[in-house]
Amino acid sequence: MKIRNKKTTSRKKLAIAGALVILVAGGSVAVWELSNRDSDPASTERKPTINYGPATDTEKKEADANKDRIVKEQEQNNPSPETPSGKKAVTPTITSTTGSIKAYVSGIFEEGGTCTATFSKGDSKLSRTSVGFQNVSYTQCAPIDISDGFLSPGTWSLVVSYSSATAEGSSGAQSVEVN
Amino acid sequence: MLLPRHIARTALLLIIGSLFFSSISMLLPQQASALSGSEFRAGRIIDDPVFFDGNAMNVTEVQMFLNAKVPECDTNGTQFTTRWNGGAGRYYTRAEWGALNGNPAPYTCLKDYSENTPTRAADAYCSGTFFGGVKSAARIIDDVSRACSVSQKALIVLLQKEQSLITDDWPWAIQYRSATGYGCPDTAACDEAYYGFFNQVYNAARQFQRYIHQANLFNFRSGQTAYVQFNPNAGCGGSNVFIENPATAALYNYTPYQPNAPALDNLYGTGDGCSAYGNRNFWRMFNDWFGTTQAPNWSWQWNSQYAFTNQNKTTPKDLNNLRPGEQVYVGFTARNTGNMTWSNSSNPIRVGTLAPMERASWFAQGSNWLSPSRPATLREASVAPGAVGTFEFWLTAPNISGTYNERFGLLSEGRTWLNDIGLSYGIRVVPDTFSWQWNSQYAYTDQNKTTAKNLQTMRVGEKAYVGFTARNTGNMTWTNNGANPMRVGTVNPLERTSSFASGSSWLGNSRPAAMKETSVAPGAVGTFEFWITANNTGSFNERFGLVAEGRTWLNDVGLSYGIVVSPDTYSWQWQSQYAYTNQNKTTPRNLNNLSPGEQVYVGFTARNTGNVTWTNNGANPLRVGTADPRERNSVFGLGSNWIGVTRPAAMKETSVAPGAVGTFEFWLTAPNTPGTYNERFSLLAEGRTWLNDLGLSYGIRVGN
Structure with missing residues (x-):
């Protein structure tokens, strides 16, 4: 069967894509390996840094819980236990x-x-x-x-x-x- | 194998798309592994170099951090809470719920908060002054950090742990009022003496320092075991904890509870009824926001750096112009920001060469280093974490001039290198230069330099004392002795034999003199003086230069002495003429009517217009002689007591220099024969030459 240009081109495209896949996959594996490397667990895993990400859900939840605590303390109706002398x-x-x-x-x-x-x-x-x-x-x-x-x-x-x-x-x- | 076009295209897109997204996720900031409660160490929550670093963040980073945690402040409390408003059949808005609890909108977020703060003078705990004024929360945090040497990061985490102020997007006033929990006991009202955001932050930081400076007063202390409860309720129990460092002791002294197992097992949530979360959350939040709470074992921070001429360290040395072979004494101090104590004996802390590591330095030779890549060992026997160590060593400039960047770092020999902070000494080695600049020039008749001499009026055989001063514009000190003494030499051409040398006590035919001073440093002025003797007549341009004998000639600035040597000339100019009755010269005598045999005292003064000093003694004394014709016998000489038949008199003055005036006086005795006489006279340097005849005469009439 005569091979038309379009099919030849799409085969070339696939070959190029295949090469790209291998390259990127190889690179990604390398990056993944490097980032997960466990050297000295104590001192090198979390290097000094500043996390400029936004507040996490946990942090927001804890902030909210803090308000409940404040309200609870404000509403504190139960007096502290007293000794016989009233202290x-x-x-x-x-x-x-x-x-x-x-x-x-x-x-x-x-x-x-x-x-x-x-x-x-x-x-x-x-x-x-x-x-x-x-x-x-x-x-x-x-x-x-x-x-x-x-x-x-x-x-x-x-x-x-x-x-x-x-x-x-x-x-x-x-x-x-x-x- | 050929695939159908549409399937191939789809597959291609899927592959590329998934790889794209996985790559993106790879680039997102993430922890190497999730923080686990099992990593919490009750005895070592945080290390001192991390907790007490007052320079951990700058104010811009603090502000950026606050901005990042609350990108948008819910100023008007428009968001909904999770509290149900039964009456309205919906959730309360924040503004509503806040108002219900005494905290209505608007709300100010920490990133926008500011306060008019007071000044707090330095004291035993906060060694810096906190200067008051209107300041943002970020500025307050940073300034307190620096005044009290407590990390900005620690204060940020403290604020979050106590009142969630960092991440709260609708904080209540009470959260500012008691921001760090200072003065707030567990089951009682807060002490209003400590109300206010600045008050809270400052007192908290200061109290951390009190735990260091008054460690004996408080519950928890580094190096000791103490009982730490899990909860304010003693019934929940606790355990003995060995406190490993002062920063951890400080955290417990501040909040005397440790997390129990349930609290650690659910690190990002709640434990049980006996859990207290303060120190757990401090540790967790610090890790999540700023990385490990542990200081590296071995690390340092630049403290100071210097260079001196020698180990007395009194004269600083500019490293920009070292001469080949020149030695300079350099040093630096380093703060131990690690966990381990530095030793100068066991795995000693040393300076090592960097860029690249272990390079053999060109400055090692002659510097007495331990080796070409080891300039020095720590001076102090022991430097604890937080303290400062000293490193000092010599540098010897190599013979090759150029610009050098000597890089050094620290290492614990046999164990590990420390962090490279980029310590370096920028050095320029410049070649030796000899050069000078004309400063002054002069000529005298005498060595005492009292009488100036015009060199255009020299006579053969005459001497003059000349000299010049020269400024040392090179980088070498001139000496007048040793290997390469500084001298005057003849130039134009170099080493020419000067006709002015002979009879002048020069060092040699082409070396008039050595420098007068023993030593002339760069920038200072040297003096050169010598005699010249005019041996030949003519016009001369005597050129000289400087030479560092045996090493190099210096730059030729064109120094020269223009000298004119003239042959001796004898000449005179009529000044005055007179006749008196006698040598008292009180009564003038008219020469028109002398009596025969009468004696009359005549004279004249003459200005010496030649270039030879007249004398009245020695080889060629100045005398009056008869003229017209020369040596004529004069009838007026008889009985006149002349010094010779045709010599009326010698000069009266012993010496008359060129330009000065000489005096000549003698008797005339009138002859017996009356008549009119024209007695002509002139001057001569006896035995040498007659001077110019000016027609000097005395017209005399002798009557009967």
């Missing part, structure tokens, strides 16, 4: 007992309150105090040093309590090993 009930959190007692009191942001660390062992009961101070969203107890040996070796039971004009409360008991 706000708070529970100090002990974060460390090594060398010094570190604790903080959430739910209150004020200066001048008293943090008391009370140590009990058998008949012994010792206590030391420090002053509370403001830290962003809570009251920080200044550290209470216990490295000077005033606690005899053994296992002591520690309770940290907080008292100010507006709030009071105690932590749960926690054991402290003294060598």
